[in-house]
Amino acid sequence: MFKSFEWSYHTDRHQYYNDFSTRNDLYAKKQNNMCGIVGYVGRRDACPILIKGLHRLEYRGYDSAGVALVNPDGRLNVFKCKGKVSDLEHFLDGKDLGGNIGIAHTRWATHGVPNDANAHPHYSESENIALIHNGIIENYRVLKDALEQNGYTFRSSTDSEVLVNLIEYVRATSGCSLPEAVRQALRQVIGAYAIAVVEKGNHDRIVAARQSSPMVVGVGDGEFFLSSDAASIIEYTEDFVYVGDGEIAVIDRNAPLKIVTLDNHDAKIDIKKLQLSISQLEKGGYPHFMLKEIYEQPRTIVDCIRGRINPDTCEVKLSGVIDHRDRFVNARRIIFVACGTSWHASLIGEHLVESICRIPVEVEYASEFRYRNPIIREDDIVVAVSQSGETADTLAAVELARKAGAFVFGICNVVGSSIARATDSGAYIHVGPEIGVASTKAFTGQVTVMAMLALAVGRERGTVTEAYYNEVSAALLHLPETMEEVLKVAPQVADLAKIFTYAHNFIYLGRGYNYPTALEGALKLKEISYIHAEGYPAAEMKHGPIALIDAEMPTVAIATPDHTYEKTASNIEEIKARGGKIIAVIARGDEQVRRSADFVIEVPVIAECLMPIVVSVPLQLLAYYIAVYKGRNVDQPRNLAKSVTVE
16 A cells, blocks of 8 residues: 555645555456446345446446345345446336345456346356456356366356356355355455355345455445445445455444455454545536536646645645655656556656656556566656556556566555555545546646656756746646636637538647647547547658648647747648648637638647646547537447456
């Protein structure tokens, strides 16, 4: 666990509190999938709670859903189907849904195609046990062969059904309790999992376990809640226990919560309070979560910098840097590891750290870093960046860096996430739940934290002038107001988007700090509109991509004031000369690029190193409105999931 994870600001009590105090050294090596888990045991009807929880998890991406309920008379009923949670609700009409205990699941296929049979929950062969599972059982074929030799047959193509039958086999052959059968079965499993198990005849108890897949237990008054994401059950309790890797939770409404390890030792139960409002999980009148989250960015930037920049002195204070000053001052190199949008943010972080701290920086795709036997030294710092804190490839990169002796610093959003527990120190971005699959406020929050990190380290190393330090920190303090200003372009961008719904391809151009912004703008368009788009450094156009330019290929050019402005303006002229359509993002009052562009989006100007945060907003809006006009599912684009925790 983070030894000195960045102090979070408690907005209700106006005081600081530290979220973590111990380290979890059990970070596992395997990956889990993007499924969602919900469970309940208590006095209330379980089914409505389970269904509402599944709806809250829809943003994660899934292809089927199901519930298992234990009736008061002890009957175990499983209902599941391919499709959305709404399809499951229709399927449940007229069914026997009684019971105060149940588990529910949304599945993202890994083993077996999306269909009713492969959906969760899975019965054991006798239908005495039901299980839901996030993850991948890597040795499932060996286990399945052994079970088949002992007379077991299978209804699905999943690895999860193998696990529930293994649990039943252990229980049948040893006569042990269900928790003990789960423990013994999991000791034979190689892979990743978060599981929840219920049994026929027992309407008081759920057995849950975790290895490399997030799981929390919500503690109520005479009731318990279970989920892969605390956001799905936050309306019922603010008291949570984060189940650790290699731990089994026995959740019984008639007894205190019990957690044991796979070695059958009692584990510490640490109840944490999670401050999260229901309004953060609702659309709040917006048509989509993505648009809501775009408009939340002025506030989320406030939350991100609150308590970290003194408004009177402009001094930046990050406890992760203060507590590990020598590590940062003496770092030979900093390596950012990330995926997707977080990788784009890290490219901006590279510019910030090299410019302000004068430390060599490398930015790595975590998926490549983990497999290429990288050179990591003990005086390196590895910065792991992930919105969810659960990204499988990034977690594997963290483990690799730790084994090599490097200091690992995390930048993530989700409190209690695996990255928060696996790294030495870090900083939360504090942007609140991001429900839309296409990241928006997390990107700007990550870049904001990176700017503060660069300033804090640069001050300690003596590599930043006082004037520049004050300029950038003051700009960060005023950034929320700047974000409010840039959001005023939304109506103009909405009108502009109508013109370009015809396009099949886009090019995005930027230079310096805004080259990664171009990459991010292209990614947003690809993710939610399904239009092919590529980002390039503007100067690279003439080295090949300019061959693509014609009247049907729109180009989005970022041409805000910086030391490469004139060169970017020349690159725009090159595209214009070849008949390309130019959408230029420019500073207010810029007439030079305006004359060359077909369309312009004007934005306010702040410190050059922070312009990617400002420029990203109209690019997010452009992608959003094009997708809306094309009738796309903006919040849940096809084939994507919010938390990519499968390799």
